Amino acid sequence: MGDSSQHVFDAAIALEAGATPGVFSGTTHPAWANMVGPFGGITAATVLQAVMQHPDRLGEPVSYTVNFCAGVADGAFEIEARPTRTNRSTQHWFVQMRQGGEVVTTATAVTAVRRETFSSLEHAPPPMPEPDSLPRGFAPRLEWPRRYDMRFTEGPLPDVWDGREGTTRSRLWVRDAAGRPLDFPGLAALADVFFPRVYVRRARTVPIGTVSMTVYFHADSAQLAATGAGWIQAQVEGQVLRNGFFDATAQLWNRAGDLLVTTNQLVYYKE
Amino acid sequence: MGDSSQHVFDAAIALEAGATPGVFSGTTHPAWANMVGPFGGITAATVLQAVMQHPDRLGEPVSYTVNFCAGVADGAFEIEARPTRTNRSTQHWFVQMRQGGEVVTTATAVTAVRRETFSSLEHAPPPMPEPDSLPRGFAPRLEWPRRYDMRFTEGPLPDVWDGREGTTRSRLWVRDAAGRPLDFPGLAALADVFFPRVYVRRARTVPIGTVSMTVYFHADSAQLAATGAGWIQAQVEGQVLRNGFFDATAQLWNRAGDLLVTTNQLVYYKE
Numbered sequence: 001m002g003d004s005s006q007h008v009f010d011a012a013i014a015l016e017a018g019a020t021p022g023v024f025s026g027t028t029h030p031a032w033a034n035m036v037g038p039f040g041g042i043t044a045a046t047v048l049q050a051v052m053q054h055p056d057r058l059g060e061p062v063s064y065t066v067n068f069c070a071g072v073a074d075g076a077f078e079i080e081a082r083p084t085r086t087n088r089s090t091q092h093w094f095v096q097m098r099q100g101g102e103v104v105t106t107a108t109a110v111t112a113v114r115r116e117t118f119s120s121l122e123h124a125p126p127p128m129p130e131p132d133s134l135p136r137g138f139a140p141r142l143e144w145p146r147r148y149d150m151r152f153t154e155g156p157l158p159d160v161w162d163g164r165e166g167t168t169r170s171r172l173w174v175r176d177a178a179g180r181p182l183d184f185p186g187l188a189a190l191a192d193v194f195f196p197r198v199y200v201r202r203a204r205t206v207p208i209g210t211v212s213m214t215v216y217f218h219a220d221s222a223q224l225a226a227t228g229a230g231w232i233q234a235q236v237e238g239q240v241l242r243n244g245f246f247d248a249t250a251q252l253w254n255r256a257g258d259l260l261v262t263t264n265q266l267v268y269y270k271e
Numbered sequence: 272m273g274d275s276s277q278h279v280f281d282a283a284i285a286l287e288a289g290a291t292p293g294v295f296s297g298t299t300h301p302a303w304a305n306m307v308g309p310f311g312g313i314t315a316a317t318v319l320q321a322v323m324q325h326p327d328r329l330g331e332p333v334s335y336t337v338n339f340c341a342g343v344a345d346g347a348f349e350i351e352a353r354p355t356r357t358n359r360s361t362q363h364w365f366v367q368m369r370q371g372g373e374v375v376t377t378a379t380a381v382t383a384v385r386r387e388t389f390s391s392l393e394h395a396p397p398p399m400p401e402p403d404s405l406p407r408g409f410a411p412r413l414e415w416p417r418r419y420d421m422r423f424t425e426g427p428l429p430d431v432w433d434g435r436e437g438t439t440r441s442r443l444w445v446r447d448a449a450g451r452p453l454d455f456p457g458l459a460a461l462a463d464v465f466f467p468r469v470y471v472r473r474a475r476t477v478p479i480g481t482v483s484m485t486v487y488f489h490a491d492s493a494q495l496a497a498t499g500a501g502w503i504q505a506q507v508e509g510q511v512l513r514n515g516f517f518d519a520t521a522q523l524w525n526r527a528g529d530l531l532v533t534t535n536q537l538v539y540y541k542e
Contacts, residue, residue, distance in 0.1 A: 062482070062516050062537060063338075063482055063483040063537045065336040065379060065483070065485060067334075067363055067379050067381060069355060069356035069358075069363040070356055070358060084340060084367070084374045084377050085340035085341055085373070085374045085375075085377075087340075087341065090482065090539070092338055092340040092374070092377060094365065094377060096355070102356070103355045103356045103363070104356075106355050106356075106363060106365060106379055107379075108336060108338050108377055108378075108379055108483075110338060110482050110483055110537070112482075112515070112516070112539075114514045114515050114516070115514065115515050116514055117512075117513075117514050117515050117540065117541065117542055118473070118512065118542060119511075119512055119513040119514055120472065120511070120512045120513075121511050121513075122438070122439045122472075122508070122509050122510050122511055122512070123508075123510035123511060167393070201391065201393075202389070211333065211334055211361065211381050211383075212336070212379070212381055212485075214336060214483075214485040214535060216516075216518050216535070216537045218511050218513045218516070218518070220514065237393070237394075238393050239393050239394035239522065239530060239533050240390075240392050240393055240394060240489050240530045240533070241388075241389065241390055241391045241393070242388075242390040242391075242392075242489045242530075243385045243386065243387055243388055243390055243491065244383070244385045244386050244388050245333050245383070245385070245487075245489070247487050247489070247533050249520065249533070249535075251510065259510060259511045259513075262510050262511070262518050262520070262535070264485060264487070264520075264533070264535050266333060266334045266381070266487045268361070268383075269388065270388065271388055271389060
């Protein structure tokens with residue numbers, strides 16, 4: 001687990017600060033290639049990384065919405081992160097990613113200084129077989145899924161695309177395949193790890209594209225440090241597919257059963 | 272049901288276009304007062320209304336995230352809506368609401384031209400007694416809840432604030448008390464109609480404030496026209512409360528059982 005060279009995740013989200021504060025430049029990384037352009041999760045992580053690296057950041061991310069405005073092309077990009085409002089313990093952000101002067105991604109984020117309060121887990125992780133007892137799934141023809149070790153217990157990617165009726169729920173164990181410990185950009189990427197609900201619902205591939213993803217971070221950095229590179233228990237469900245758009249609602253828990261992330265996305269589909 | 276004068280909802284979200292395209296001015300309305308300042312739902316509706324009234328808008332809202340950066344003060348405000356990216360059938364928006372030159376609310380929205388496709392409801396409405404058989408609940412000391420007729424079947428606002436342990440789920444029927452038919456701003460407001468999960472979980476009031484709300488619109492305007500001012504079946508649950516922030520995840524169905532909206536929010540709480 002782990003290695004001495006830079007992890008490909010860190011290489012992909014690496015940003016160089018420019019002359020203007022909050023403006024960064026970067027380049028897409030081939031290890032995270034999707035069918036066309038990079039995996040949405042790595043884009044989400046990279047855009048969040050601009051907030052993480054901003055010199056004026058207050059606190060840690062609690063809420064993050066990323067909008068995929070257009071396909072990100074392989075190559076160079078620029079990200080501009082700007083605080084829109086800074087309060088005593090919360091801060092609001094607007095972020096844009098551009099390529100060739102065109103906006104390809106926008107995001108808003110809320111960072112906050114957390115304080116210890118009454119806490120309660122209301123959505124416990126479902127019982128699932130141990131990850132080590134399960135085969136590694138999702139044999140990838142694509143590049144980015146090779147970056148994750150996924151062990152499905154329900155709703156895997158169909159073996160046969162025969163158009164049979166399925167449900168929209170998937171359950172799996174997942175972790176970084178090279179043992180990179182989780183941090184906030186790592187969680188943002190993991191929130192997008194689920195393949196499209198319409199694929200498992202219909203056992204059929206149709207053109208799709210996430211238009212917006214919202215991530216609520218319930219973990220703080222202490223909880224992430226305790227989670228490390230361990231297995232994450234993940235569940236995702238679609239609530240409705242209707243006239244070109246479907247949703248997916250998901251949870252990520254660590255081995256201790258802490259709910260690290262709740263996340264939702266809206267996805268365009270054709271046909 | 273209904274009246275010939277302007278509904279207080281329309282009065283509250285009324286915007287006047289300024290000299291600069293996409294810049295609007297408005298004023299908070301006393302009928303929607305919360306404990307301090309206006310109900311978050313009416314702010315969400317008003318910010319979305321700036322997108323609805325923008326002369327360059329393409330299609331109807333499908334995704335909407337509103338960030339409550341600071342308390343909105345009673346009085347005048349300015350809203351600036353700007354398309355960040357316009358594609359062939361989708362359009363991305365960034366919106367800011369300002370008071371006295373300070374940003375109080377930000378939002379991103381995606382509007383889209385929908386096409387008829389394979390559709391499937393995966394999250395059906397739960398069985399609930401008929402609304403007319405239930406008493407009108409949530410006797411309001413505040414102004415804004417009087418704008419809605421709410422009939423709870425589960426998880427009402429506690430009668431006694433005795434600190435007993437509860438769950439975070441509420442189920443209710445809800446409709447505009449004056450019979451205003453639903454439209455997209457109306458749905459955005461309704462997405463914020465649920466009182467704070469921490470109140471019902473703990474039978475105790477603590478200071479709270481929504482920091483971000485995301486609304487996915489699965490309904491199009493034809494479905495909204497069919498829904499009219501009829502009863503909406505609503506369910507909300509909190510998945511976790513942890514160190515100052517809790518989430519709420521909710522669904523809104525019409526009487527025909529169509530899932531009009533799925534929505535999530537992250538709420539700050541103290542203690």
